[in-house]
Amino acid sequence: MDRTEKRDFVASLAAVFAETSMVVVTRNDGLTVAEVTDLRRRMRAAGATYKVAKNRLATLALEGTRFDGIKPMLTGPTALAWSADPVAVAKTAVEFAKTNERFVLIGGALGVQTLDASGVKALAELPSLDALRAKLLGLIVAPATRIAGVLQAPAGQLARVFGAYAKAGDGEAADAA
Missing domain, CATH: 1.20.5 (Single alpha-helices involved in coiled-coils or other helix-helix interfaces)
Structure with a gap:
């Protein structure tokens, strides 16, 4: 990516963070392309989005948003999932994590409230x-x-x-x- 592409990516990610209500941070260490495609399909069916983003660019996009508390979670091979319906994104991520041991929930944020992995799992149990x-x-x-x-x-x-x-x-x- 050159500088303008990075700038555009950060701006689009910041716009997403301004509109969404829930962000889930995951670690996808060693997922195959087929598994990531399956996860994206499940997320899309639930009305959520799943995106692998460079941690530095995601940190820049989080600057000044209500999800600022998830910055410490952005270390290593991470990916972000978000949705307007907080339960849908949490439920989809938790269900996929149950079937795939290489997909790990790190945490997330519901508005200004930062959640750990158990908080995301508790949210997934809600209707x-x-x-x-x-x-x-x-x-x-x-x-x-x-x-x-x-x-x-x-x-x-x-x-x-x-x-x-x-x-x-x-x-x-x-x-x-």
């Missing part, structure tokens, strides 16, 4: 953003159906009580005649 949205929608809809059921129940009970009184009243009227 995805879409699953959380579905659960939240279910919680919002459930009270409405319960309220409708509760409101209908007293009316039904009142109708049964009035029906019982009517029957009792008819029985007393028949006894009096």
Whole structure:
């Protein structure tokens, strides 16, 4: 890379860091091309991006961003993965690390919060953003159906009580005649 290419790369990486919510730092010591291609395919399917970047250029791109805390993690053969959905990128990286011992999670950052490898794994155990949205929608809809059921129940009970009184009243009227 010449200087202008490096400058453009740093600027594009800095723009990515400004837009994303989660960055995962990994060590990919000895991954084959097929394994990296498989990892990139999985990341892309999850809405994430995986990129091998020179540590010096990544450090320059991190300067002044909220992910500044991951600079000490950038030593050796590292790669970065990022996504707007923090759970998706963490889950994909953790799942790939389980199947490939040469792919090691170093840590990451969720906004200004720096995470170690166990923090990224804990984040991966959370449900995805879409699953959380579905659960939240279910919680919002459930009270409405319960309220409708509760409101209908007293009316039904009142109708049964009035029906019982009517029957009792008819029985007393028949006894009096």
